[in-house]
Amino acid sequence: MSKALERRAKLREALVEAAERAISAKGLGGLKTRDLAQEIGIANGGVYNLVEDVDELILRVGSRTLARLDASLSLAEISGSTNPRDMLVRIAVAYCEFAAENLELWRALFEHRMQPGKPVPEWAVAEQMELFRHIYKPLTALFPQRSAAQLGVTARSLFSAVHGMVTLGLEQKLIAVPLDALRVEIATLTRAMIDGLTAKKE
Template identity: 70%
Template sequence: MTKALERREKLRADLIQAAERMIASRGLAGLKTRDLAREIGCANGAVYNLVADVDELVLRVGSRTLRRLDETLSAAETAEHSPQQMLVRIAIAYCDFAAENLELWRAMFEHRMEADKALPDWSVDDQLQLFRHIYKPLAALFPERGTEELGITARSLFSAVHGMVALGLEQRLVAVPLPALRKEIAGLVRAMIDGLIRASELAASPD
């Protein structure tokens, strides 16, 4: 790699890290390319020599957030727990990560691409990779289910937990104290899994 390319890559990394800090402190609406350019020491227009547009910049920050979330969920997975306990631990770990990284976590869901602009493959892959944390214990609980059915169940379970986290962490009247939110999320996951197990038993019953 030439010196010029090395400098560009370093400046690009600095830009993404500065954007991450800015979103963490100001929220997604507070992300300003002029302020970023000033912080990393380049002209405002030079930002777009480092990333294609603001969409790419936000998605790059999102990928960094997803990697840290992936590490958090991996740390919650331990062999001594049952699949149902594992799902509860993963859900609570997700809640805690969101609470500790609130603006970065929100930015991943608040960011909107233009209607005719597709997410790049690398961003889609980063997002889908996280579903393995849910998919694996579900596959252990329901070995008779196919890949597609397990995938739908995994997305449904995530949607339920995510909705509770999103509403519970709202800094408005619907906000729920974090200890209570953890307890409610654990109860929701257990109830959903118990219901799915019961439904599978009924479906398998000859009566």
């Protein structure tokens, strides 16, 4: 790699890291390219020599967030009983804990909207979908007769229920729930859903 390309790569990494810090501190509303440029020592317009636009910058930050979430879910997956029901409960609770510990970065994953008419890049979609493997694996063990499409629907339904509870539980304005209580409720919800789904197949 030439020195110019190496310098650009380092500046790009510094830009994404600075954007990550800004979002973590103030949410998406706190992301200002002028401030980022000043922080990493480039001209204001230099940001767009490193990324295509703000959408790409936010997605690159999101990629880092998803990688850390993936690591947290992977650890939860292997940290205990191999019973698929128990595994799903641990994964759900780990998701809740990650959201609480990385609140603004986690929110940004769902609050960000691409510019009108601009699709989410395939690489970003692939990274998002890859995380569903943590749910597919234990669901496959629980429901070996289900097709991939059926498991996909079940996985999304389970995620939606847990995500909705986490979102509302961590909302600071209206119905915030203490984290310890939220963990318990998430575990209870997940067990109830799995028990209900298991009962239906019998």
